[in-house]
Amino acid sequence: MIGLFKVKEKQKEESQNTNRRGGASSLKKQSAGELRLHKDISELNLPKSCSISFPNGKNDLMNFEVTIKPDxxxxxxxxxxxTFQVSNVYPHEAPKVKSKTKVYHPNIDLDGNVCLNILREDWKPVLNINTIIYGLFHLFTEPNHEDPLNHDAAAVLRDNPKMFEANVKRxxxxxxxxxxxFTRCF
Known part of the structure; x- marks a missing residue:
């Protein structure tokens, strides 16, 4: 912990010295969150049915999209x-994840909010982007009616799985x- 404070103090001093010399560095310093995210992305081991893209270009690693095609x-x-929005304090704070695709699902509401425990109370800094993607993938292979955001879909899944399947297909x-x-998503 003490070492971290010394590093932060040194970075602050360097920043102040740069400003005193009359110019900011042309190179943007990366936050700890950006550095960790870069590492996470370089170590991704996605299922073949998942992909990642950067709609704002590779210079904006903090905002990206993940596509899941369940098999x-x-x-x-x-x-x-x-969509994933990662803050500069990542991994101490979970990324904000939202579904762009409107989906009939017990754990995803119609506004795209996702109910996944590792994005909320079970988040720990040792978790990473790969873990989140596998968690999202798991929601499609094993929807959970016991922890719903879409209570109607959860009740149908719990009480009438055949009707739930028909509703999902529709x-x-x-x-x-x-x-x-809903919009076609095949």
Whole structure:
């Protein structure tokens, strides 16, 4: 812990010295979060049905998208896109993850919020981007009706799995479930 404070003090001094000399460095210093994220991304070991992209270019590693195409379960052959926003204090704070794809799912609400314990109370700095992606992938292979964000979908999954399967297929085909319309995601 003491070593960390010394490093921070040294960085602050260097920054002040640079400013006193009359110019900021043309190179942008990376935050600890950016450095850790760079390491996480370089060590990704994704399932073949998942991919990562950087819509803002490789210079913006802190905002990216992950596409999941489940190859089994209720959501087989669907295509689901998630946005990740990573703060400079990562890994001490979990990334903000949201589904861009409107999906009929007990653990993802219609606004794209995701209910995954490692993004909330179970987050620990030893976890990484790979862990989150596998957690999201697992939500599609094993949706959890016991910890829902979409309570209607959870109740149908719990009480009538065949109807849940039909609702998922209808939603993924671009149909309506109840009064909610979905965009085709095959």
């Amino acid at each position: 089994e379960g209720y959501y087989k052959n669907g295509k689901f896109v998630f 939603a993924m085909s671009g149909g309506c479930v109840g009064e909610i319309s």
